[in-house]
Amino acid sequence: MSAAPPDNDVLWARSLVKSHHGTPALRGVSLNVRLGEVLAVAGPRGCGKSTLLDVLSGMVPADEGEIWFNSSPVHTLGRAAREKLRRERFGYVGPEPHLVPELNGRENVALPMLLAGISRKVAATSAAEWLERLDVAECAKRRPAELLQDQRQRIAVARALAAAPAVVFADEPTAPLHRESQDQVMRILLTASRSHKITLILATHDASVARYANRVAVMADGRLAIPVDARDAVALSELEEDAPTCSTSV
Numbered sequence: 001m002s003a004a005p006p007d008n009d010v011l012w013a014r015s016l017v018k019s020h021h022g023t024p025a026l027r028g029v030s031l032n033v034r035l036g037e038v039l040a041v042a043g044p045r046g047c048g049k050s051t052l053l054d055v056l057s058g059m060v061p062a063d064e065g066e067i068w069f070n071s072s073p074v075h076t077l078g079r080a081a082r083e084k085l086r087r088e089r090f091g092y093v094g095p096e097p098h099l100v101p102e103l104n105g106r107e108n109v110a111l112p113m114l115l116a117g118i119s120r121k122v123a124a125t126s127a128a129e130w131l132e133r134l135d136v137a138e139c140a141k142r143r144p145a146e147l148l149q150d151q152r153q154r155i156a157v158a159r160a161l162a163a164a165p166a167v168v169f170a171d172e173p174t175a176p177l178h179r180e181s182q183d184q185v186m187r188i189l190l191t192a193s194r195s196h197k198i199t200l201i202l203a204t205h206d207a208s209v210a211r212y213a214n215r216v217a218v219m220a221d222g223r224l225a226i227p228v229d230a231r232d233a234v235a236l237s238e239l240e241e242d243a244p245t246c247s248t249s250v
């Protein structure tokens, strides 16, 4: 086993390998994520972005490799310990909101806080504040079926941020939103990341979303296509070449 990672890396992964039913999705990915940064994991569809986020967040175990969170090993944890870690330290928002249909907007946002042991009153107050920040305060008492997809996704973003996680994993978080709404939700995610010192790991195939990040990890076929470095023209032009249809406007 290698030495523990440097202290200023919130996540540190080495040589991650993962296959889905024999199909390789990660073929040896090593990367570090710094405390408080916004890291984009970018690349074309099917290159392994979602799998990398799922493995880094402990949602699925890697077949091989190491993951360290705040200098503690994640790769040695069993399922229950990984679930506890995800519940208490990580937030997740995916391309679909996946809200609990029986709960209203505020209850959906409060749920991770209640599961983390926060009192009902504090969770309800915090949920209401995050719904307001996401511009969907009017959805607090309405169930998902009564809402637009845009409103549901904003609630999912509020749910990921409200429990004050150390890291938010956001997999194509703006996919169901229209363009103006995408920009607004990305700005809210970035503001929350800065003001609450939340590290944000963002999977996207869209160069215009990757441009919001401090650094970009461009993937191709289960590997990092080029070394992860400061957000630069090289990383983004690689992405734009791979995904010629995506917008480059910021």
Ligand SMILES: Nc1ncnc2c1ncn2[C@@H]1O[C@H](COP(=O)(O)OP(=O)(O)OP(=O)(O)O)[C@@H](O)[C@H]1O
Pocket (backbone or CB within 6 Å): 020, 021, 023, 024, 025, 043, 044, 045, 046, 047, 048, 049, 050, 051, 052, 205
């Ligand atoms: N549950 C699964 N079962 C079988 N194969 C899978 C599964 N999930 C992903 N794969 C395959 O693993 C590879 C990587 O998929 P992954 O979803 O991680 O890529 P991605 O870059 O996130 O793509 P997308 O943007 O389309 O979600 C692809 O070949 C995909 O078909």
